Amino acid sequence: MGRSNPVNPDELAAGLLKGDRRAVARMITLVEDQDERANEMMKLVFPHTGRSMIIGITGAGGSGKSTLIDHLIGRFRRMDKRVGVVAVDPSSPFSGGALLGDRVRFQSHSLDEGVYIRSMGARGYLGGLARATTDVVRIMEAMGNEVIIIETLGAGQDEIDIIHVAQTCLLVLTPGMGDDIQAMKAGIMEIADVIVLNKFDLDGAGQCLRSLETIIHTGMSEDKGWAPRVVPTIACAAKSSDVHGVDELVQSIMDHQAYLHRSKKIEEVRAERIEQELGLVFKDEVEKVVFAGLKGTGKKRKYIESIRAGKNDPYSVVEEVLSTFLKEEILE
């Protein structure tokens, strides 16, 4: 099944559902490339999704996210769960290339067939990184992974959108962030379900922990069912006996998941995810359809010319185009 070979969406989808890893890999590529067959395949795949635990992990470079994920994968594997990992790496806005170095941190699982890891560069997605990532997560679900972990830097709107796909969000911080924590106050409460204070052996860790707990405490309101937990960890250690906090972290994740299910909030979360995806797919497809339509007729060029000549403006153009399209495509 070469990358250049003709691809049968049904075959690929069938392969994926049977657990054929090559089929999965090819599907993900088609989704990344915005191949026109991708939507057909996603339709076949979608019914088999929606039941996995989805964890999002975000945090600054160097915070130890990847090492933590390495440990988490191990724990979930011990629970006999299959794990899919999407590691999003920033890429060069200039060359469009990317250096994807996350998977190298998951060395303990480099041979485990129960773990599927895919690296994604943040650029080069016409439809946006978020759209591609949400599709990839669905694919990983359909393939049979009970747990999906999404890793991002959390920088930029795209990546924040991705986090909204996750059910349990982890934010990884390290001591010494000082003022950054103050600045992140609002952000923390919005995004994070569990805050991991990694590198807890560094100076200032205790104080950082206290600051975080204060922020959370003051931000808590009566109707919020889940107070973000702060878990101190030491993820990177020469001996496994010196690694700390991973058990507590796993427990916090499971507790949050239990809370979601118990309180039925999981349905809300699932609905939010669908809303998010719907919006992304919509935006994407509409853009595609509209611009594709305009391009073919030469209208796009004409519009741009008329704006440049001062005879029109972008807002009027869009208004005109949409009213025409919608009337023709939907209202008729």
Added chain:
Amino acid sequence: MAYQDKRDAKTSSDPFVGLTPLKNMSGFEIKPFYGPEDLAGLDLDRDIGLPGDFPFVRGVYPTMYRGRQWTIRQLGSLGPPDQANRRIRQLVDMGATGISVCLDMPTIMGRDSDDPLAEGEVGRCGGVAIDTVQDMRDLVAGIDLQKISINFVSNSQSAVILAMFYAVAEERGARRELLSGTLQNDILKEYQAQKSYYFPPGPSLRLTMDTISFSIKNLPRFNPISISGYQLASAGANPVQELAFTLANGFTYVEEGIKAGMDVDDFAPRLSFFFKAHNDFFENVAKFRAARRIWARTLKDKFGAKNPASWRLRVHTQTSGSSLTAQQMENNIIRATIQALSAVMAGTQSLHTNSFNEALSIPTPLSERLALRTQQIIAHESGAAWTADPLGGSYYVETLTHRMEEETQKYFRIIEKLGGVVAGIERGYFQKEIADSAFRYQQEVEKGERVIVGLNRYTEEGETEIELREIDSDFEPHKIAALKEFKARRDQDLLRSKGEELRAVCRTEENVMPTLVSAVQAGMTLGEAVDHMRAVFGAYREQAIF
């Protein structure tokens, strides 16, 4: 016209003005010519002095090579210890006064020849497979260790290698106070560049200090450490980075030695250095001169060393392996010659010249001999060795020396701000600087801004026939069988108790060396020893830095 006016006139008609100025590898712009005006502010007595006098800019000894020629130290290793032994003796017969022995990849990574991960890599690339004390015996059989100094290119496994060396020396009844030799034993550069570390920095430094203190007590003529810039440069560090990072590492070892309770004047005299001689002739010379000055002043002023031997920075140099091309390999003879000459004019104490076919394989008898003869011709025919620091006083070289020291101090300030070398390593600082330099260098080569003859200019189609050394593929199974047999002959109970002793001593702050010596004497293999230590110290994993 007075000199001043003439000079101003000349510089204003500089043909390079307006074009891309020429920069050396350290990034300095090189002027069309240098004159006394560039040396304003230099104090002859304070900054330059005399050869053999503080701050040793002009050389560590008063008479330099007139008193004693540099050691011609060539690589004498091959996979099988007995073959390496024969090669060592051949080299000595040909005139080598020192030998370097490299280890094979499994030994470098702390594994025995029968380790599954060692498959396909035993005894390759001119590295000796050292599993047991028997291998060490075979390696040095019939060699007078008082006359011939062996430099073990050994790092993370140094404690075990030293233990084996010491055990064999004891067996032979050698006079310990006369035994010479060197251990590379520089773990900091492993984290920064060569990546063959086992344990985290803390335990690694502890082991380094153990080997140093054991050595100064028991082997007074032995050099227990060769603080290396060569591998940093090979990984991409430019000459000023090589200088700065190596010295920073050196100072860290001094700090650790003091922390370990040793008196600086007891161990500092036995610290030695290992630099690269790259293509830029004058930059090399300046690098060494700056290194000597910075080291001398720092040891005296910052660390309070009183013994002049502590202030002297002694260097082994190797010509640049990374400058060799596989294209038109005979060009490498010229490269090695220029680099070797520059090392001599820089005042090195010991020198290795690369063989011209090392871009593709380990040396052949012909290329090996040529490399050796290169040094002998320089020594006897070129006149470069007849006076100390022949380039001293050159406007260019003195300016470059000064610049390199300035830039080095800038790096020192950054490292200090980071919290020191170990903190810098953990934050990936050195790795990133080195990777950036490597990347920039490659870009310059690809754009043709940096010319490499035969590679991006003056290229030729086709290749000249050059003999390369065959790799003996029979050795691996043979070695594994021999190891199996050796293991079967051991006293298993004794071995077990030595293993427990080793782990126990690792957990304390005592010196591991005596225990290691008795362990290898009982037949513990290198891989077993490393495994025991790793069980206590843990394993180190780095974050990949670009």
Added chain:
Amino acid sequence: MAKKKIKVIISKVGLDGHDRGAKVVASLLKEAGMEVVYLGMYQTPQSIVKAALEEDADVIGVSYLSGEHLVFTPLIVEEMKKHGLEDVLLIAGGSFPPEDIPSMKALGINEVFRGGSLTGEIVKYIEENIGGQGA
């Protein structure tokens, strides 16, 4: 439709830890617009192929510097065949005697880039040979 990105796995295999070349090539391929998954040191044929499979790589690039090229190449090729990756380009870089190159190619390496190769050559080769590659 988004432009198809070329995905490359860059790895070292076995015990050798000299990674300057692998890292520089990885960075330069990224500058050329490719997506490079850098696996680093101490990989096995199995871990390299697993990554190539999951990442749907177009190219696997291995860096050989310590004489291990004839030992590991057949193991990697075998592993690739086992997982149906025959159409993935396998290229090698580093240091090996020229007379070993025909053997390496016979074993399954598509192209060899010895030390001193310029990235332009590597990029051109990759762009001209991916897709429709294979036995």
